[in-house]
Amino acid sequence: MPDFEAVIGLEVHAQLLTRTKLFCACSTRFGEEPNSNVCPVCSGMPGVLPVMNAGAVEYACKMGLATDCTINPVSTFERKQYFYPDLPKAYQISQYAEPLCEHGRVEIEVEGERKTIGLTRIHMEEDAGKLIHSPGEGASYVDLNRCGTPLIEIVSEPDIRSSEEAVAYLKALRSILVYLGICDGNMEEGSFRCDANVSIRPRGQKEFGTRTELKNINSFRNVGRAIEAEIARHQDCLEDGEEIVQETRLYDADKDITVSMRGKEEAHDYRYFPDPDLLPVTVEESWLERWRGELPxxxxxxxxxxxxxxxxxxxxxxxxxxxxxxxxxxxxxxxxxxxxxxxxxxxxxxxxxxxxxxxxxxxxxxxxxxxxxxxxxxxxxxxxxxxxxxxxxxxxxxxxxxxxxxxxxxGLSQISDTSELESVVDEVLAAHPGEVERYQGGEKKLTGFFVGQIMKRTKGQANPKLVNQLIAKKLG
Incomplete structure (x- = not known):
């Protein structure tokens, strides 16, 4: 059988630490009552107009600068259209044809070896809401508090070759985001989320295999486990002569398997088109120079x-x-x-x-x-x-x-007075004649026993170096 290698690319969504949402003044604070941070703009009411959050542009550009991206002087927003209960407008405002940042890189280190992972792009988009499922009631509820929260999506090149490299890359990205102060990196709260594109190919082959996408994995450990499980599934399929189907899959951490979720969407499925309510984003070179100087x-x-x-x-x-x-x-x-x-x-x-x-x-x-x-x-x-x-x-x-x-x-100062400690050492040795005889017979490991007894009597305050010296001196 051929020797396979994995080809992995990661898409990371990082929630930006702005106080307000991407296109309105609603708070981004986590943990509020459901649907309490919502207005006509982020809830998709007819006739409302979005207004760009300048702070989000600054944060996105700083991530681009920190990862050696080209910051495009002009970028545009488009409508990514799909239907889901937590997306009230039935489209997501995102960037596609003209993203904010492109062609960056992130350095990782695995087992002492450094490697550069290329970045295809970093673009801005708004988050969707959240579905809350209640199996007992047989119902699902929609919370739009998160809807409109500013995100950056960081898309890697397919340069990753193992689950270890994938986890190292994610940790490196998270560290950069947290160092910059633009994302808290909290995977449990969903402010740092990862989708993984996985395929395998015979080692030495240039063409990529059919890829599958693993969605919304919520911990570094599970990212590694999910990728390992999917690589193993791909290899089993190919060895059994089965065809890999391009699809989106979910990781079941309890069973350590991936399960089919839906067919994989392509860009044309989303029917992207320029958002008519938003002007192009222009970034001046003087702003970039100032932000570059503010990088830690x-x-x-x-x-x-x-x-x-x-x-x-x-x-x-x-x-x-x-x-x-x-x-x-x-x-x-x-x-x-x-x-x-x-x-x-x-x-x-x-x-x-x-x-x-x-x-x-x-x-x-x-x-x-x-x-x-x-x-x-x-x-x-x-x-x-x-x-x-x-x-x-x-x-x-x-x-x-x-x-x-x-x-x-x-009263915890260490006792280093020789005469004071000498009397304690004498008391301990006199109280344990059998151990003294064994020590003098060659069982030098009993030093630890004597030190322990002395520490007990002095409530841990005896100078251990001095205690060892006194024991050796008295017992020869």
Whole structure:
């Protein structure tokens, strides 16, 4: 049988973080009462006129600049026509023939190898509403709050060859969007959604195979699983002599299979034509220059700089730069106490764990970067033990107190007085003569037992280095 390779292209819809919708003044706030953020424009009433949201154009252009796209000085809106209950106008205002951005690229890294994924286009469009199904009532309801929310659709070239590359590409895109502050990247709330076009072909063949589209996959993990399932299905079909049908499919995560949804639409099915109510979008070069100057350092560049400047591994630099607020927090802490690797370990371990446990972001953390730097310095200088440092971090996180305050209030300073510790060591050794005899008989691993007993008596405040030295000295 031939050796097949996958050919994958992704279409990503990213909801822009504007306060109002694309063509009206309704709020884009998520989680409001159904149909509370709706007006005659976004609900498709006859005779109303859309008015372009200039902020959405700026955000879309910034994404184009960040991905090395050509920003077209003139782009146009068209009506993409289809009938669905959550689309009140029976058409979606989108861009087709003349998009805002074209011919960009995104760098990804998989297993230490970098690869460039081409972007065909980035265009603007409005979102549809949302259907809410109630099986118990045998009914479906329509919520138009999301209708008219500004989106950009980011269409990749068919340059992706595996599910791993697809997930890396999506994560790279999401990081760029979040770094720019133009999308929150929340897949669960639908502000970052992905459709995948999948086909396979015998390795070495230039012609593409028949592709199928996987719609609205809602997590990075499921994107990878859905693509793997569809590749396997294509291969089984070809090996059994069956024809691949061009269609749209859905991924069933519980069964780990894809199921047919409908025949795949082509552009002519949507009967695109220019929207007569909207003028062409014109973008001036002076605007692009200003927006280019406002771009932050982007994730891949920041990752490379962190590796070079702070001596971090690829894995550590990737984790620290995945979210802009985490990267900035880390760098601020290092600016206070120059211990890049030690602070990286505390950020990646204790701080991110606390954020996860509290189900919050850094915006909800009261521990300032300077406080984390102070905590790491106190541990490194043996003022407190690492165990005590980890113990008090949740309180620092919640209260915003400094480590010095908490240590003083709770009397947690590390005991490093030799005479004080010597008496505790003597007590522990006297209380465990059997273990002492075994240690002196060659069971050196019992050091850990003695250290544990001493830590128990001192409530974790004994200097472990000094304790080890005293045990070795007394037991020979």
């Amino acid at each position: 350092e982007l994730p891949m560049a920041k990752r490379d700089r962190f590796k070079e400047r702070y001596g971090l591994s690829e894995e550590d630099a990737s984790l620290l730069t995945a979210e802009r607020d985490v990267a900035e927090y880390y760098e601020a802490a290092v600016g206070v106490y120059d211990a890049p690797k030690k602070i990286a370990n505390w950020v990646m371990g204790e701080l991110l764990r606390e954020l996860k446990d509290c189900e919050t972001s850094l915006a909800g953390c009261k521990m300032e970067p300077a406080h984390l730097a102070e905590l790491v310095r106190m541990v490194e200088s043996d003022e407190i033990s690492g165990k005590i440092g980890k113990k008090i971090l949740p309180e620092l996180f919640r209260t915003g107190k400094t480590p010095t305050q908490v240590v003083e209030e709770q």
